[in-house]
Amino acid sequence: MKKTVDVSIPLGPMHPCWKEPVRLKCETAGERVLHTEVELGYMKKGIERIMRGRPWQEVMFLAERVCGICSVVHNMVFIEAMELISDIAVPPRAAYLRVVANELDRVASHILANFSYCYTIEHETLAMYLLNTRERVLDNLERLTGSRINTAYMIPGGVRFDLLPEDAATMLADLAKVEEELKRYVQIFESGPLIGLRSRGIGYMSREDAIRAHTVGPTARASGVEDCDLRLRHPTYRALGFEQVTRTEGDNFARVMLRFQEVFQSIDLIRKCVDTLPAGHIRGGGLCRAGEVSYSGEAPRGELTYTIKTDDFGRVLDIAIRTPSIMNIEACAHYMVVNATSIADVTSTFISSDPCIACNER
Amino acid sequence: MSILQSIKNAVRSRSIHVSYIDVGSCNGCDIEVLACLAPRYDIEQYGIYVHNNPREADVLLVIGSVTPQWEDKLRNIWEKIPAPKAAIAIGNCPISGCVYARKGSLTTPPVKNYIPIAAEVPGCPPRPTEILSAILSVAPLIFKDYEEKQS
Amino acid sequence: MRSIVYYVREFLRPEWLKKFFFVKTAPLVTPPYFKGYPTLTGKDCTGCFTCMMICPAPDAIAVLRRKEQWEPEVYPGHCIRCGLCVEACPEGVLASGRVTDLARRDATAFWHSFHLEVDESLCMRCGNCCVSCPINRQIDPQLAGTGTSTSDEVIMRVSSGRVRILHEEKCTGCKTCETQCPSGAIRVARMVEGVQFLDGVES
Numbered sequence: 274m275k276k277t278v279d280v281s282i283p284l285g286p287m288h289p290c291w292k293e294p295v296r297l298k299c300e301t302a303g304e305r306v307l308h309t310e311v312e313l314g315y316m317k318k319g320i321e322r323i324m325r326g327r328p329w330q331e332v333m334f335l336a337e338r339v340c341g342i343c344s345v346v347h348n349m350v351f352i353e354a355m356e357l358i359s360d361i362a363v364p365p366r367a368a369y370l371r372v373v374a375n376e377l378d379r380v381a382s383h384i385l386a387n388f389s390y391c392y393t394i395e396h397e398t399l400a401m402y403l404l405n406t407r408e409r410v411l412d413n414l415e416r417l418t419g420s421r422i423n424t425a426y427m428i429p430g431g432v433r434f435d436l437l438p439e440d441a442a443t444m445l446a447d448l449a450k451v452e453e454e455l456k457r458y459v460q461i462f463e464s465g466p467l468i469g470l471r472s473r474g475i476g477y478m479s480r481e482d483a484i485r486a487h488t489v490g491p492t493a494r495a496s497g498v499e500d501c502d503l504r505l506r507h508p509t510y511r512a513l514g515f516e517q518v519t520r521t522e523g524d525n526f527a528r529v530m531l532r533f534q535e536v537f538q539s540i541d542l543i544r545k546c547v548d549t550l551p552a553g554h555i556r557g558g559g560l561c562r563a564g565e566v567s568y569s570g571e572a573p574r575g576e577l578t579y580t581i582k583t584d585d586f587g588r589v590l591d592i593a594i595r596t597p598s599i600m601n602i603e604a605c606a607h608y609m610v611v612n613a614t615s616i617a618d619v620t621s622t623f624i625s626s627d628p629c630i631a632c633n634e635r
Numbered sequence: 636m637s638i639l640q641s642i643k644n645a646v647r648s649r650s651i652h653v654s655y656i657d658v659g660s661c662n663g664c665d666i667e668v669l670a671c672l673a674p675r676y677d678i679e680q681y682g683i684y685v686h687n688n689p690r691e692a693d694v695l696l697v698i699g700s701v702t703p704q705w706e707d708k709l710r711n712i713w714e715k716i717p718a719p720k721a722a723i724a725i726g727n728c729p730i731s732g733c734v735y736a737r738k739g740s741l742t743t744p745p746v747k748n749y750i751p752i753a754a755e756v757p758g759c760p761p762r763p764t765e766i767l768s769a770i771l772s773v774a775p776l777i778f779k780d781y782e783e784k785q786s
Numbered sequence: 787m788r789s790i791v792y793y794v795r796e797f798l799r800p801e802w803l804k805k806f807f808f809v810k811t812a813p814l815v816t817p818p819y820f821k822g823y824p825t826l827t828g829k830d831c832t833g834c835f836t837c838m839m840i841c842p843a844p845d846a847i848a849v850l851r852r853k854e855q856w857e858p859e860v861y862p863g864h865c866i867r868c869g870l871c872v873e874a875c876p877e878g879v880l881a882s883g884r885v886t887d888l889a890r891r892d893a894t895a896f897w898h899s900f901h902l903e904v905d906e907s908l909c910m911r912c913g914n915c916c917v918s919c920p921i922n923r924q925i926d927p928q929l930a931g932t933g934t935s936t937s938d939e940v941i942m943r944v945s946s947g948r949v950r951i952l953h954e955e956k957c958t959g960c961k962t963c964e965t966q967c968p969s970g971a972i973r974v975a976r977m978v979e980g981v982q983f984l985d986g987v988e989s
Contacts, residue, residue: 286708287687287712292666340661733843
C-alpha cells in the first residue's frame with residue numbers, strides 16, 4: 274500500500290471513552306483524519322458454538338449474554354423465533370408485557386448511548402444527569418422482571434412474571450418523571466452552543482451512503498432512511514400504532530437527538546401498553562419442536578436477526594446471529610469519519626453510532 | 636509505624652483510582668461499573684475515581700472470561716499498573732466463566748491463572764452497590780502499610 | 787475583593803465544612819423485588835433434582851445429601867441469579883426475591899419431560915449408562931456391571947446386545963449417563979414448558 278499519510282494513530286483497545294475493547298486505526302495527515310479502519314476480535318467468545326445442541330432454557334440465557342445492554346431484545350427475538358418454529362401462540366397479555374419490558378430496556382439503552390456521547394464530548398454534567406435518569410428506568414425494569422440487566426423475562430409461550438397493579442402505577446408515575454427530566458436535558462442538548470460545535474455537521478453521512486453501507490437502526494434513521502424500523506412489522510407494535518421516527522440531518526447531533534425522540538416514543542408506547550393491558554393468562558405453554566426459521570426484530574441499535582434450526586425436542590442444532598452494530602461500525606469507519614477534522618471527532622462520531630462490541634463478536 | 640506510613644495509609648484509602656478492563660464479557664458488568672458513576676451511587680464521594688488508564692490506576696477491575704486475544708495483553712496491562720495495586724474480579728465471568736465455561740467456548744477462565752486477584756464480586760451482573768462495597772473494603776486492606784511490608 | 791471575602795466566609799462556616807467533608811449518600815438497600823441468590827426456606831427437599839435439571843449455568847446448584855436429608859446448595863460465582871430453580875421447585879424449598887410469591891399468585895409453573903435416545907452407530911454396549919444412572923441403581927441394586935438387569939422396572943438396561951430404554955418417564959434428566967458415556971452415544975433431551983393454571987384450568 275502506498276504511504277500517503279503522515280502518522281497512523283491507533284485508538285484503543287483500551288480507551289477512556291470506550292466501554293469495550295475495539296481498535297480504530299486512523300491514518301492522519303496533520304490533524305486531519307483521512308481514513309479509518311476498524312480492528313475487531315477482542316471479545317470473541319464463541320457463543321454460537323456453545324449454543325449448539327442445547328435446549329431453549331439454556332440458549333435463552335446465552336442469547337441474553339450476547340449483549341448486556343440490549344439483553345431483553347436478544348431474549349425476545351430468540352424466543353419469538355422459537356415460537357415461530359413450533360407454532361406456539363402467545364396470550365395477548367404476555368405480548369403486551371413483552372413490549373413493556375422491551376421498551377424499558379430500549380429507553381435504558383438509548384439513555385446509556387447518549388450518556389456515552391455526552392461523556393465523550395466532555396459534557397460531564399449532562400452525562401451524569403442522564404445516567405441518574407437511567408437508574409429510574411432500570412428500577413422499573415427490576416420491579417417487573419427482578420433483575421436490572423440480564424432479565425430472563427420471556428419464555429416460549431409467554432413471560433415469567435405478571436405486572437402487579439401497584440407496580441404499574443409506580444411505573445407510570447416514574448415514567449412521567451423520566452419524561453419531564455429528559456425534556457429538560459433535550460433542551461440543554463439542543464441549545465448548548467459548545468455541544469452544537471462538537472455535534473452539528475460532524476460525522477455527516479448522506480442518505481445514499483447510509484443505504485450503500487447497509488446501516489440499520491438509529492444510525493440509518495438519522496440519515497433519513499425510511500421504513501427501516503422492524504417494529505413496523507411486529508404485530509403487537511402495529512396494534513399499538515407505532516410510527517417510525519426519522520431525521521434528515523445525518524450528523525452526530527441527529528443521531529443523539531433521534532435517540533432522545535425514540536425514548537419519548539417508547540415511553541408513550543409503554544404508557545399505552547400499561548393502560549390497555551388485556552386481562553388473562555401470561556403463559557400459554559407449548560413445547561418446542563423441529564424447524565428452521567430466520568426471524569428479525571428491532572434492537573435498540575437496529576435490525577437483529579436470528580437464524581435457528583432445531584431438532585424434534587427443541588434443541589438448537591444450528592444458529593446464526595446477525596447483530597446490528599457490525600454494519601454501523603463499518604459505516605462509521607468508511608463513511609462518517611472520512612476527512613474528519615480532528616482525532617477527537619473520530620472518537621465522538623464512533624460513540625454517536627452507538628457501537629456494541631460484545632454484540633458484534635459474540 | 637512511621638508517621639509517613641500512616642499518612643500514606645490515610646491518603647491511599649481515600650483516593651483510589653480505578654481502571655476497568657473488559658476481557659470478553661457480555662457487557663452487562665461494564666455498564667454496572669458505569670452505573671456506579673451515577674449520582675445515585677456516586678462512587679466519587681468515597682474518593683474512587685474511574686478512568687480507564689492503567690498507568691495511573693490503583694485498582695484494576697477485571698470483567699469477563701479471558702478470550703484468546705487477551706491472554707498475553709492482560710498480563711501486560713497488569714504489569715503497567717504501578718505498585719501498590721490490586722485486581723478485583725467483577726461478575727461471574729472472571730471467577731468461573733459464567734455460562735461461557737462450556738464445550739465449544741473459546742474463553743479460558745478463570746482470570747486467576749493470568750493475574751493475581753485480590754477479591755471477587757460474584758453475580759451476573761453484580762449490583763452497583765456490591766461493586767462499590769467490594770472496592771471500598773478491599774482497597775484499604777491491600778494498600779495498608781505497603782512500604783513497611785515491602786522492607 | 788469583596789466576593790473573595792464572601793466566599794472565604796461562606797466556606798468557613800462549620801456547617802459547610804461538615805457537609806463538604808463528611809456527607810455521604812445514604813447507604814442503598816437492595817430492594818425486596820430483586821432476585822438474589824436462592825436461599826433455603828426450611829421446607830424439606832425431596833431430592834427430585836428439578837433445580838439442577840433446569841439450571842442454565844454450569845455447576846451453579848447441586849443437591850447434596852446431608853444426614854439423611856437432601857439439601858440444595860447454590861454456588862455464588864457460578865449462579866447467574868435467574869430464578870429458574872426457584873420457580874421450578876415443586877416443594878418451594880428455595881426462595882429468591884418475589885419469585886415464589888408471584889408464581890403462587892399467578893399459578894405459574896414449569897413442566898418438564900425427558901427423552902432418551904441412543905445412537906446405535908456410536909453405542910458400544912458397555913452398559914456404563916445403565917450402571918451410572920442413579921434411578922436405575924435405586925430400583926435395582928443388583929444391577930450388573932455390564933448393565934444387564936432382571937428387573938423390568940429400570941429406566942434402561944442392556945439386553946440382547948443393545949441398550950433398551952424401558953421407562954423414559956422415570957428419568958429425572960440428571961444427564962449422568964450422558965457424562966459417563968465414553969462415546970457420546972446416549973443423549974438426554976430436556977424439554978421444558980412454562981404453564982399457567984388460571985381458575986383451576988390449565989392454559
